[in-house]
Amino acid sequence: MARPLMDTYSPPDIDFERGEGAYLHARGGARYLDFISGIAVNGLGHCHPAAVKALQDQAGKLWHTSNMFRAPGQIELAEKYCRDSFADRVFFTNSGTEAVECALKTARHYHFAQGRPDRYRVITFTGAFHGRTFGAINAGGNPAYLEGFGPRMEGFDQVAFGDHEALKSAITEETAAIIVEPVQGEGGVRAIPDVCLRGLRELCDEHGLLLIYDEVQCGAGRTGKLWAHEWSGAAPDIMAVAKGVGGGFPMGACLTTEAAGAHMKIGTHGSTFGGNPLAMAVGHAVYDALTAPGFLDHVTDIANTLRQQLSGLVDAHADKVAELRGRGLLIGLKLKDGYVNKTLAAHARAQHLLMGAAGDNVARLAPPLIIDETHVREAVAALDAALGALEPQ
């Protein structure tokens, strides 16, 4: 058989045709409970009526003009993002990795604009994931993603996750910024303790560094706050968001304070599609749903229910599961040596539960934020059966 696609992915042999709420329907009629939601993307579930309507209405009006012209909805969505966060300025992108690129460029350009072009280095952490463009793989520092793609890009200094002394000694006169995911996603669903985020904020203030949060995965309500860092009270200077903010429509954004972003003048950055009318229409619908009264309280409540039941599972399968990780509805089950996260996901699929895998042998759950107790019970029963079937490898 011809293989027209690059072999970069290895999807299972299922063809999904339709999604509705927390469920995906495959050709042939099988129904799956979706507890990975497009990798923390479909926060409102599949085909949320408000998002569908927003997209359909906009599709009949205007698709694209490029940023040569004002895109309908862009200023208004940026205003909403700023109204409810630390930010004063927004740049819209199509993806997470582009939001990260914008964040890194903005951080370097900030020091350039201050007459300090020599301050360009960015401190990153082991286990980080920031996307797959050249800048982002170099920031992420994962050797598996860098191998075969030429020399390492200059200007990134990676320190071990949680090693405070290494972090302090990595800061030099050339350091521009620190980039961190408040909850590491791909790296193994590891939440940074609130006190550590506050420590990073203090360190950045002390040394004149910009603090960049990558909330591409943990943001958009997933932890029960609109942005994950809100739990800590430590605001960034720059933040990259994507995944959940579009609810399944490709979009992202780079948010900055006035001080960290006002120097990005005409010509310093750009995108043909970023912030286009279709993305903005869906972006408004998703944002309005996430910020509707009670929505985030629901996320916290249902996350507590799910986590409680999962810790019961961890105890019941203590020979196979080492710990429960993450925050809110970004959840990791770290498996013990000898058991493989991807095999667990395959067993879960056989139980018609969809889940993912992350680094560090962690099985990942990122259900839609709209799940209720019925979904929780169904997922926990399926996962219980999947763990029961899991054999050492």
Ligand SMILES: *Cc1c(COP(=O)(O)O)cnc(C)c1O
């Ligand atoms: C997924 C992800 C990215 C990359 O987003 P894309 O939309 O795939 O480019 C960047 N950072 C984090 C934390 C992510 O989880």
